[in-house]
Amino acid sequence: MKKIKTAIIGLGRIGWQFHLPELRKYSDRFILAAVCDPLQERHLEVQKLCDAACFCDYLDMLKTVRPELVVVASPTHVHAEQVIAVLEQGGDVFCDKPIAQNLSLADAMIQTTRRTGRKLMVYQPHRATNIAVGAREIISRGILGPIYMIKISLSAYVRRNDWQAWRQYGGGMLNNFGAHAIDQLLYLSGGKVKRLRCHLRTIATLGDADDVVKLVMETEHGLILDLDINMAAAYGFENLMILGKHGALRYDDEKKAFMLRIYNPAMLDCGSASTELATKDRNYGNAEKIPWEELSIPVSNYAPVNFYEKVYDYMALDKLPFVSLDETREVMRIIDECRRDSV
Numbered sequence: 409m410k411k412i413k414t415a416i417i418g419l420g421r422i423g424w425q426f427h428l429p430e431l432r433k434y435s436d437r438f439i440l441a442a443v444c445d446p447l448q449e450r451h452l453e454v455q456k457l458c459d460a461a462c463f464c465d466y467l468d469m470l471k472t473v474r475p476e477l478v479v480v481a482s483p484t485h486v487h488a489e490q491v492i493a494v495l496e497q498g499g500d501v502f503c504d505k506p507i508a509q510n511l512s513l514a515d516a517m518i519q520t521t522r523r524t525g526r527k528l529m530v531y532q533p534h535r536a537t538n539i540a541v542g543a544r545e546i547i548s549r550g551i552l553g554p555i556y557m558i559k560i561s562l563s564a565y566v567r568r569n570d571w572q573a574w575r576q577y578g579g580g581m582l583n584n585f586g587a588h589a590i591d592q593l594l595y596l597s598g599g600k601v602k603r604l605r606c607h608l609r610t611i612a613t614l615g616d617a618d619d620v621v622k623l624v625m626e627t628e629h630g631l632i633l634d635l636d637i638n639m640a641a642a643y644g645f646e647n648l649m650i651l652g653k654h655g656a657l658r659y660d661d662e663k664k665a666f667m668l669r670i671y672n673p674a675m676l677d678c679g680s681a682s683t684e685l686a687t688k689d690r691n692y693g694n695a696e697k698i699p700w701e702e703l704s705i706p707v708s709n710y711a712p713v714n715f716y717e718k719v720y721d722y723m724a725l726d727k728l729p730f731v732s733l734d735e736t737r738e739v740m741r742i743i744d745e746c747r748r749d750s751v
C-alpha cells in the first residue's frame with residue numbers, strides 16, 4: 409500500500425483533535441512528515457507524540473519537506489494563499505471547510521487545482537455522519553412520499569469570542585456552520601439551488617460577524633431547503649426535519665433515532681374538495697382519519713463514512729472524490745449569494 413507523505417498546517421481544534429490523530433491512526437496509508445503552526449508550544453505537543461518535523465512558516469515547510477499531501481486546518485482567511493502555494497509546489501490538498509472566505513478566492517483555488525492538475529478536496533464532515541447516511545437511505549425508500557421540504561436547524565445561545573466571531577478572518581456562522589449545513593442540505597436533496605432568500609444578523613456574538621442565519625433555498629425541482637443557524641436562541645430548534653407528502657422524519661438527538669410518522673396513500677380513498685360556498689353543517693375540516701404509522705429507527709443502524717479512507721481513495725487510488733470541487737464551489741456560490749441577498 410502506497411504511503412502518502414503528509415503535512416498539516418494549523419494545529420488548533422480541528423488540526424490537533426481530528427486531523428493529526430486520524431493521520432496517525434492510518435499510518436499504513438499516511439506518513440505524518442511535518443506540521444506547521446506559528447505557536448511553538450504546539451510543536452512541543454507534537455514532538456511528544458511523533459517525529460514529524462515542526463515549522464512555524466508553511467513556505468519553509470513546503471520547501472524543506474515537499475509533502476505530497478497537505479491538510480490545511482488553519483484559520484479560514486489564510487486557506488486560499490496556503491492551498492494555492494501547495495498546489496503550485498506540486499502537492500495535493502485536503503482543506504478544512506469553508507474552502508475560503510469568499511467565492512472569488514475559492515474560484516482562484518479551484519482554477520489553480522485544474523491548471524496544475526493537482527487534487528483538492530474539502531473536509532465536509534456533516535455529509536459523512538450516520539445521520540446524513542441514514543436520512544439519505546430513508547429518503548431513498550420513498551416512504552415519506554415526494555419530499556417537498558428539508559429543514560436543518562443548528563441552535564444555541566453563545567457569545568462567541570474567538571477569531572470565528574470576526575468577519576476579517578472569514579468568521580461568522582454563515583461561513584462556519586453554514587458551510588456544513590448547506591453542504592448537508594445539498595447532499596440530502598441532490599438538487600441544484602435556483603433561488604434563495606437569506607437574512608443575516610449579529611445578535612449575541614462579541615465580534616462583528618453574523619451569528620444568526622435564516623436561509624430559504626429552492627432547488628430546480630421545487631424542493632424547499634430551510635436552514636436556521638441561530639447562536640442567539642434561548643430555546644433550541646429541531647435539528648433535522650424532512651417533510652414529504654405522505655409523512656415526515658425528524659431526528660431525535662436524545663433518543664439518537666429517526667422518528668417517522670408516515671401513512672400508506674393506498675389506505676385512503678382519493679377524496680375530493682367541495683366547491684360549495686356554504687360549508688356542510690357549518691363545519692370546516694376533514695374528519696377523515698389518516699392511518700398514521702409511527703416508526704423509530706436508531707441512527708446506530710447506519711455507519712458513518714470514514715473521511716480519511718475517502719481521502720486516501722481519492723489522493724492515492726484516483727477514485728472519485730467524496731466531495732467534488734463542483735459541490736464545494738456550489739456551497740461557496742450560495743454563501744456568496746446569501747451575503748448579497750441579506751444586505
Ligand SMILES: NC(=O)c1ccc[n+]([C@@H]2O[C@H](COP(=O)([O-])OP(=O)(O)OC[C@H]3O[C@@H](n4cnc5c(N)ncnc54)[C@H](O)[C@@H]3O)[C@@H](O)[C@H]2O)c1
Pocket residue numbers: 417418419420421422423444445446447450466481482483484486504505506531532533571584
Ligand atoms: N470540519 C470541521 O468540523 C471543523 C471544525 C472546526 C474548525 N474547522 C475549520 O478548520 C479551520 C481551523 O479552525 P479551528 O477551529 O481548528 O481553529 P483554531 O483557532 O482552534 O486553530 C487555528 C490554528 O491555526 C494556527 N494558525 C494561525 N494562523 C496560522 C497561519 N497563518 N498558518 C498556519 N497556522 C496558523 C493557530 O496557531 C492555531 O493553532 C477553520 O477553517 C475552521 O472553519 C472545521
